[in-house]
Amino acid sequence: MDTVLELRALTKHFPTHRAVNGVSLALQRGEFFSLIGPSGCGKTTTLRLIAGFEMPTSGEILLNGRPVANLKPYERNVNTVFQNYALFPHLTIARNIRFGLERRPRMLASEISAKVDRMLSLLQLSGKEDRMPNQISGGERQRVALARSLVLEPDVLLLDEPLSALDPKLRRQVRAELKSIQRRVGIAFLFVTHDQEEALSLSDRIAVMHHGELEQVGPPRGLYLRPASRFVAEFLGDVNWIDGAGVRPECVRISRDRPVNGACAFPAVVVSNTYLGNCVHIETCLEDGVRCVAQVNENECRYETGQRVHVWWHPGDQLPIAVEQSVSAEA
Numbered sequence: 001m002d003t004v005l006e007l008r009a010l011t012k013h014f015p016t017h018r019a020v021n022g023v024s025l026a027l028q029r030g031e032f033f034s035l036i037g038p039s040g041c042g043k044t045t046t047l048r049l050i051a052g053f054e055m056p057t058s059g060e061i062l063l064n065g066r067p068v069a070n071l072k073p074y075e076r077n078v079n080t081v082f083q084n085y086a087l088f089p090h091l092t093i094a095r096n097i098r099f100g101l102e103r104r105p106r107m108l109a110s111e112i113s114a115k116v117d118r119m120l121s122l123l124q125l126s127g128k129e130d131r132m133p134n135q136i137s138g139g140e141r142q143r144v145a146l147a148r149s150l151v152l153e154p155d156v157l158l159l160d161e162p163l164s165a166l167d168p169k170l171r172r173q174v175r176a177e178l179k180s181i182q183r184r185v186g187i188a189f190l191f192v193t194h195d196q197e198e199a200l201s202l203s204d205r206i207a208v209m210h211h212g213e214l215e216q217v218g219p220p221r222g223l224y225l226r227p228a229s230r231f232v233a234e235f236l237g238d239v240n241w242i243d244g245a246g247v248r249p250e251c252v253r254i255s256r257d258r259p260v261n262g263a264c265a266f267p268a269v270v271v272s273n274t275y276l277g278n279c280v281h282i283e284t285c286l287e288d289g290v291r292c293v294a295q296v297n298e299n300e301c302r303y304e305t306g307q308r309v310h311v312w313w314h315p316g317d318q319l320p321i322a323v324e325q326s327v328s329a330e331a
């Protein structure tokens with residue numbers, strides 16, 4: 001294990017709000033790590049503490065094993081890509097990317113140019129270096145913002161919702177590029193997002209944050225299939241809570257007849273069918289009034305509203321969350 005960034009009981013209390021509360025975390029070199037959680041849970045504050053824009057109330061931040069909490073932002077080898085990625089509008093793409101390097105002492109102009117050229121080519125911006133930021137697309141501007149930070153070769157790149165300004169299609173495209181760029185440069189990324197699909201698809205590990213604390217940390221599949229709490233289960237996807245069990249819609253089956261023994265099955269009535277392009281959500285109502293949603297392929301969807309059916313699933317597909325825990329998490 002090669003830890004590049006370590007947070008030890010990191011805490012930031014504003015006079016009116018406990019934004020970050022005892023966060024401990026170790027980021028490995030070259031790791032793609034996502035921090036997710038609802039609005040106001042403390043994600044940006046955590047990044048600002050690491051970058052040095054805020055002083056912690058208590059706790060430690062170590063970069064390559066060295067405490068940095070008392071260093072100025074420019075004394076830490078960390079860079080941030082913000083949500084609005086604020087490029088300099090009056091500078092060309094190439095000069096935007098060179099900007100940080102030119103402020104480094106003892107760097108030769110030829111060395112700077114070589115690094116900038118490498119970034120232009122890595123981010124597929126070659127040929128666009130003389131354009132101004134308003135003469136390129138949104139996705140290209142996003143890549144310039146990345147290039148501008150990556151060229152400084154930080155130990156850790158902090159990204160605060162960097163894709164949120166892009167439309168959904170471009171967002172998916174840039175998301176795929178982001179992953180491949182991160183693999184090629186081998187720099188650890190600490191990526192903040194609201195979007196669970198983004199986090200699940202990009203990350204080596206994910207931390208789910210809630211009220212300033214890390215609720216669970218682990219690889220995407222582990223968190224999705226074995227959430228430690230109801231909060232984590234629901235933040236990462238939809239869940240049906242039925243009879244003390246939690247089951248995701250893609251694990252729920254529907255049939256006309258009661259399935260054979262061994263399945264968890266309940267009689268239900270179909271309430272609605274929602275077509276979503278690649279799948280259909282069938283909402284049903286059980287006899288006790290509880291709703292249960294099944295996600296099925298379109299060719300499986302042959303149930304009409306009002307029809308009596310059975311919803312069922314394999315017991316092994318239930319989320320392994322204790323009932324008491326799911327109740328207390330709700331409180």
Ligand SMILES: Nc1ncnc2c1ncn2[C@@H]1O[C@H](COP(=O)(O)OP(=O)(O)OP(=O)(O)O)[C@@H](O)[C@H]1O
Binds near residue numbers: 017037039046
């Ligand atoms: N300077 C400040 N003074 C007082 N409270 C603050 C300050 N900065 C942030 N907060 C509060 O701390 C909490 C965490 O804020 P933060 O910006 O870290 O949330 P976030 O998880 O990034 O949310 P979002 O997803 O909306 O960006 C919020 O309740 C916010 O109002």
Ligand SMILES: [Mg+2]
Binds near residue numbers: 043044045
């Ligand atoms: Mg934020």
